[in-house]
Amino acid sequence: MPTDQDPRFLRSREAILHAARELLLEKGPTAVTHVQVAERAGVGRATVYRHWPQAELLLVEVMATVPMPFFDEPTVPTRDWLRRELTAMARQLDLDDVRAVATTLATNALWDKTMDARRAQFAGILGTRLAAALDDAQARGEFTPALPSRDAAAMAIGPMYYRSTIERTSTDEDLIEAIIAALGTWSPSPR
Amino acid sequence: MPTDQDPRFLRSREAILHAARELLLEKGPTAVTHVQVAERAGVGRATVYRHWPQAELLLVEVMATVPMPFFDEPTVPTRDWLRRELTAMARQLDLDDVRAVATTLATNALWDKTMDARRAQFAGILGTRLAAALDDAQARGEFTPALPSRDAAAMAIGPMYYRSTIERTSTDEDLIEAIIAALGTWSPSPR
Numbered sequence A, B: 001m002p003t004d005q006d007p008r009f010l011r012s013r014e015a016i017l018h019a020a021r022e023l024l025l026e027k028g029p030t031a032v033t034h035v036q037v038a039e040r041a042g043v044g045r046a047t048v049y050r051h052w053p054q055a056e057l058l059l060v061e062v063m064a065t066v067p068m069p070f071f072d073e074p075t076v077p078t079r080d081w082l083r084r085e086l087t088a089m090a091r092q093l094d095l096d097d098v099r100a101v102a103t104t105l106a107t108n109a110l111w112d113k114t115m116d117a118r119r120a121q122f123a124g125i126l127g128t129r130l131a132a133a134l135d136d137a138q139a140r141g142e143f144t145p146a147l148p149s150r151d152a153a154a155m156a157i158g159p160m161y162y163r164s165t166i167e168r169t170s171t172d173e174d175l176i177e178a179i180i181a182a183l184g185t186w187s188p189s190p191r
Helices: A007-027 A034-041 A045-051 A055-063 A078-092 A096-108 A113-139 A149-165 A173-183 B007-027 B034-041 B045-051 B055-063 B078-092 B096-108 B113-139 B149-167 B173-183
Strands: A143-145 A184-186 B143-145 B184-186
Touching: A007 A034, A007 A045, A007 A055, A034 A045, A034 A055, A055 A096, A055 A113, A078 A113, A078 A149, A078 A173, A096 A113, A096 A149, A096 B096, A096 B149, A113 A143, A113 A149, A113 B149, A149 A173, A149 B149, A149 B173, A173 A184, A173 B149, A173 B173, B007 B034, B007 B045, B007 B055, B034 B045, B034 B055, B055 B096, B055 B113, B078 B113, B078 B149, B078 B173, B096 B113, B096 B149, B113 B143, B113 B149, B149 B173, B173 B184
Parallel strands: none
Antiparallel strands: A143 A184, B143 B184
């Protein structure tokens, strides 16, 4: 069996990561399966299993190499942008594969340093982006926060994450509106 | 190796569950480890591993047999009771073992029917209890809800669960107050 330093081992790892990245960008997270990655990378399925016994962890790895699609490029009014972003995230959290990635990441982060770094990276990006957009909305007079902006990500994503992974139901429009209202007071029309 | 029908196998399973239950009730979830359960049950550590390779899953199993300690026995005013309950839950979610149980349960529920039944049981109990307490507060005129009571558990527990398992920091008083305010409007003093 090849070792970590074996050129073939490193080559197949690179080919797998490249294929997984293409599949994620072209078809979304549900396409990053052992079968599809093996086919796209031109390696055997057993090789993919050898590198990543859990497809979820391969997806986490490759997600860290592509731009995170949430809370990116805020537009004005912030409330409308936020509603769209939360709706997009809620639809992703309806997918079993995304649920599996989120909970697998959270579980593995407890004992695996690489996974913990990925977890911190995802949490940090989401928290920083949302806080910046809300701070901007406040500066423009669109928004008066009900909580410190560092708490906004937990308040906004937390209910959808709990609903998806613990209650295992879908986040509907009403819950999204309740989340938006929980973040603070929005002016009727932005100035 | 004994089979599922072997009396010794069933006996050791019962002894392990009994020991795990005692440890959970006496010392809390962090005491339900392979080592402590084996010692208390008077069986070898390997036997505990054979029944439950993951201590988290043993803990989930045994948690389902003891009364769930959260949102039980509401007192008046509801707001003060809720603050105490959320604070107790936040302190539990500070513990790595509790984090591991929550995320392991959510992950395993995706492909294991027994775990999915446990997940549904926990989510159902928490959601029903919280909704009942809030409905009662509303009936007494203490509270005007901002969202349907079926959404209250996601709004209340979700932010703490996200903070604990994804952001991996502690839920402080400020976030708890923000959660209480997000659920609805509270009258200054209960009538």
